[in-house]
Amino acid sequence: MKPFVLIAEDEKAVAELLRYNLEREGYETAVAPDGDEAMIQLDERVPDLVLLDWMLPKVPGIEVCRRIRSKPETANLPVIMLTARTEEADRIRGLDTGADDYVTKPFSTTELMARVRAVLRRIRPALIEDKVVVGDIVVDRTTHTVTRNGEGIHLGPTEFRLLDYFIQHPGRVFSREQLLDGVWGSDVYVEARTVDVHVGRLRKALMSNGGDDPIRTVRSAGYSLRAN
Amino acid sequence: MKPFVLIAEDEKAVAELLRYNLEREGYETAVAPDGDEAMIQLDERVPDLVLLDWMLPKVPGIEVCRRIRSKPETANLPVIMLTARTEEADRIRGLDTGADDYVTKPFSTTELMARVRAVLRRIRPALIEDKVVVGDIVVDRTTHTVTRNGEGIHLGPTEFRLLDYFIQHPGRVFSREQLLDGVWGSDVYVEARTVDVHVGRLRKALMSNGGDDPIRTVRSAGYSLRAN
DNA sequence: CCGGTGCTTGACACATATGTGACATATACT
DNA sequence: AGTATATGTCACATATGTGTCAAGCACCGG
Numbered sequence: 001m002k003p004f005v006l007i008a009e010d011e012k013a014v015a016e017l018l019r020y021n022l023e024r025e026g027y028e029t030a031v032a033p034d035g036d037e038a039m040i041q042l043d044e045r046v047p048d049l050v051l052l053d054w055m056l057p058k059v060p061g062i063e064v065c066r067r068i069r070s071k072p073e074t075a076n077l078p079v080i081m082l083t084a085r086t087e088e089a090d091r092i093r094g095l096d097t098g099a100d101d102y103v104t105k106p107f108s109t110t111e112l113m114a115r116v117r118a119v120l121r122r123i124r125p126a127l128i129e130d131k132v133v134v135g136d137i138v139v140d141r142t143t144h145t146v147t148r149n150g151e152g153i154h155l156g157p158t159e160f161r162l163l164d165y166f167i168q169h170p171g172r173v174f175s176r177e178q179l180l181d182g183v184w185g186s187d188v189y190v191e192a193r194t195v196d197v198h199v200g201r202l203r204k205a206l207m208s209n210g211g212d213d214p215i216r217t218v219r220s221a222g223y224s225l226r227a228n
Numbered sequence: 229m230k231p232f233v234l235i236a237e238d239e240k241a242v243a244e245l246l247r248y249n250l251e252r253e254g255y256e257t258a259v260a261p262d263g264d265e266a267m268i269q270l271d272e273r274v275p276d277l278v279l280l281d282w283m284l285p286k287v288p289g290i291e292v293c294r295r296i297r298s299k300p301e302t303a304n305l306p307v308i309m310l311t312a313r314t315e316e317a318d319r320i321r322g323l324d325t326g327a328d329d330y331v332t333k334p335f336s337t338t339e340l341m342a343r344v345r346a347v348l349r350r351i352r353p354a355l356i357e358d359k360v361v362v363g364d365i366v367v368d369r370t371t372h373t374v375t376r377n378g379e380g381i382h383l384g385p386t387e388f389r390l391l392d393y394f395i396q397h398p399g400r401v402f403s404r405e406q407l408l409d410g411v412w413g414s415d416v417y418v419e420a421r422t423v424d425v426h427v428g429r430l431r432k433a434l435m436s437n438g439g440d441d442p443i444r445t446v447r448s449a450g451y452s453l454r455a456n
Numbered sequence: 457c458c459g460g461t462g463c464t465t466g467a468c469a470c471a472t473a474t475g476t477g478a479c480a481t482a483t484a485c486t
Numbered sequence: 487a488g489t490a491t492a493t494g495t496c497a498c499a500t501a502t503g504t505g506t507c508a509a510g511c512a513c514c515g516g
């Protein structure tokens with residue numbers, strides 16, 4: 001069962017970005033464009049996590065958060081606040097209200113995804129897979145370790161995140177742009193060709209013990225992890 | 229290649245609502261505020277689906293629907309009628325005219341989205357699904373793979389797009405010009421004969437495992453994928 | 457059965473995408 | 487500071503895909 005995330009955010013572009021990234025990391029999502037809608041959806045189905053915009057139309061995010069905490073069935077529901085305000089005072093008020101984490105806009109997608117994972121791991125450890133296995137490759141997020149056929153493999157940070165990204169959806173082809181977005185973050189600018197180099201490094205590392213190439217090149221489309 | 233939906237609706241608020249929700253779900257949209265405008269836009273570019281208001285200024289929806297059905301190139305175009313009238317008689321008249329579905333205002337957005345998906349899945353499954361099956365051929369867009377009778381088939385980028393295009397409308401015959409437009413893009417100039425070569429390559433690849441030719445040559449008209 | 461038109465297909469020159477070693481910086485650790 | 491490790495780019499070699507042509511085949515109407 002996929003973790004279900006409610007996105008309470010009125011800016012369409014931001015909501016879409018969140019939805020896209022969450023879904024590709026294997027979450028189920030719903031979007032509420034204002035505070036009222038958020039409350040309605042919360043009544044319909046309790047999510048596993050709420051991403052809550054601070055300034056939400058109709059009912060402000062902080063009020064939504066308060067109401068979430070006041071109802072018994074959602075009292076322990078993890079909430080991550082999104083806000084454009086950077087003032088420390090607000091931050092403290094947000095955490096006081098019971099938000100579990102706090103991210104200021106503009107945020108890096110990869111960072112937010114990491115926070116989402118972190119919060120869920122803390123509150124609902126069972127929902128998050130810490131160890132993913134595809135074929136003979138094992139990725140352990142808690143220890144930051146990769147093994148192939150039992151043998152440990154050393155990967156640099158970027159190669160690790162790259163493999164971690166691929167392993168979310170084995171077999172699926174990702175364009176260089178998607179990989180740059182998901183692995184490097186949508187805010188940094190690097191050449192698309194750089195992806196090739198890192199894929200090459202990842203390949204070399206994964207094949208260092210003699211196995212065959214687990215990454216498939218799809219000409220004019222991108223790369224994918226062999227599903228099997 | 230997003231599904232393209234034409235919204236023929238004069239009430240701006242409703243049209244906006246539809247547009248917002250459709251675009252959020254990954255559709256491309258255009259709005260026509262009256263019947264004349266709808267007909268003009270239909271001539272310019274044939275959409276994948278039309279949302280058609282019953283009471284449309286200048287040319288009423290039911291008449292637009294009739295005209296859509298009478299033109300060969302739009303005869304099978306999916307149409308969903310929107311209306312405030314709830315009378316059974318109208319409903320029947322609407323379906324008689326050839327609407328594929330019928331939604332009464334006020335409608336729930338999620339319900340309408342579900343109907344849109346349902347109609348498109350029925351009429352043009354290939355637009356919605358990321359895995360399409362025609363006969364013994366399976367095209368998977370997410371993994372960029374093609375299999376026939378379970379055996380993997382390697383296609384170059386152009387051949388893949390060509391097959392993907394054919395599979396949108398199994399059985400339908402496409403002229404070389406249509407294929408150039410749809411597969412290569414309307415901006416590049418290549419010889420019509422080139423289509424022949426690529427069709428040949430696609431055939432060879434698809435028949436490499438011994439199956440029979442899934443593509444039909446229609447002399448002096450073009451090519452089509454055998455519907456079954 | 458013949459001629460003509462349209463289609464198929466192998467060859468090939470050219471275009472484009474990808475793989476990879478080298479290198480100059482950046483960053484982290486001691 | 488000094489060392490080790492990572493990173494992003496480039497340049498060039500290689501692999502793969504593309505468009506065109508032309509010779510030969512298939513089909514159709516007479």
